[in-house]
Every structure is written in structure tokens, then in C-alpha cells.
Amino acid sequence: MHLDMITMSAVNVSATAVLAGVLLFTWTREARDPETAARFVGSWGLAMVLQCIALAVMLVAARLNNGDIVSLGASLVILSHALRWHASRVYADRTPLLLWLLIGPIGFFFFAHSGLAESFGTRFIAACTIVVFYNAAAALELKDAGEALPRRPAMALLTATAVVYLLWVPFYLSAPIQDVAAIFTSAWFPALVLSTLLLRIALAFTVLSMAKEREELEQRHDALTDSLTGLQIAGPCLKPPTPSANAGFSAERPCRF
DSSP: OOOOHHHHHHHHHHHHHHHHHHHHHHHHHTTTOOSHHHHHHHHHHHHHHHHHHHHHHHHHHHHTTOHHHHHHHHHHHHHHHHHHHHHHHHHTTOOOOHHHHHHHHHHHHHHHTSSSOOSHHHHHHHHHHHHHHHHHHHHHHHHTSOTTSOOHHHHHHHHHHHHHHHHHHHHHHHSOOOSGGGGGGOSSHHHHHHHHHHHHHHHHHHHHHHHHHHHHHHHHHHHTBOTTTOOBOOSOSSOOOOOOSSTTOOOOOOOOO
16 A cells, blocks of 8 residues: 655654644643643653644645755754653652653754765665654653553553654665655655654653553542641551450551551
């Protein structure tokens, strides 16, 4: 089955815009909530907004056969994946690392315009490599997030995303694209775009599920924490009735703080 690149690109931009809208709408409902779940969804939603803008910029630039504007769009794509990594750190309750968040997109932009990467292929391979790094790093952040947190589906999807972007490199080397406009006649490029789109959709809904479970976990933790002392309640207030010599009474156990 042949996939038309223009149609695939339009679907890619539209679907990413819808995902961004869903995530940001969910975040705005909890915007006043400082808990981790709301910040996690908001960061991922911002990543989808950036990716939607970047995909639209690259689509227009490719139609104009303008490699410099395509590299700008690629920098925004890298920034969106860096924000996924940042969101994963938020979910794992780690401090933001602004330098590592920006070094990828800014480094790629200057590399693309430094004269060292004049060809489309060099820029393409460099961008894919950086995206692989950020997705693998995001999966590792979730790996150490804690056993009590739901994270394995997202780890699997982030790892699959990294693998797919890594596969773009041998596909390019086996069937090189000489200039930007040639992606519209490429036999393999639309299929890889479709695969990344499907992973993006799956990740967005996984993020919503993770945020919901994280919110419930935080609510349970708050319910078992004394608001005055900050200490956790050790157990239930009432002990189940046990047989005793005086069958008319049941043993009670006071709450421990």
C-alpha cells in the first residue's frame, strides 16, 4: 500500500493538534493543582503543541524546498522530545535540568547552520540521534520512578519510539533522500511517519492514564497523612472484632500517628 506523503503529513499535524488540545484541556481543569499529576500532563501537552507547530513548519518548508527552515522545525521537534524527558522527570519527582533540556535543540540548530552539516542527510541523521537520546532518557527516568507508580506501558512506548527513530538512519542510508522536497516521493518516509504518529497517540493516552492513577495515589497519601503534624497514620482506628471471654465487647485500637 502506497502512502501519500502530503496526506500523511496533514493527518500527522491534525492528530498531533488534537492530542495537544486534549492534554492541555485536561491540564487546565487541574491548573490550580500543584500536584505532580497536573504538571506532568501540562508538560506533555506543551510538548505536543511544539511538535504540532514544528511539523507544520517542516511541511511548508519542504514544499518550498527550504532546508534552513526545515532545520528550524527539526529543532522544535527535538525540543518537544526534550520536554517529554522533562515531563518524565516531573513524574519521577526530580528537579528540572534546564541545561540538558535546551542543549539538544539549540545544539542541533547551531550545528545545522555552522557549515558542518550542509546536506539534508547529515542534518537528518543528527536530529534522529538526538531524538533517540531524549526518548531513551525519558524511559530511564520512568524506570526509576518507583515501584508504586504505573509506568511500564509508557517505558515500553518511549523505548519503541527511540527504536523507530533509530531505524530512520539505516532506511535513509539504504535509500538516501537528496534534498528536502524528495521526501514527498520517498517510498519509506511516510511509513515511518505513520509509525511515529501511532506511538505518539498511544503515549498521549498512556500519559492521561498515568496522571489519573498518580492523582489517586497522591489523594490516598494525603488522606493517610495528618494535616497538622505531617506524620502518616499508621493503621485503621478500629480493629476487627475478635472472640473474647466477654463476647459482648470488641477490642478497639487507637489511631497511631
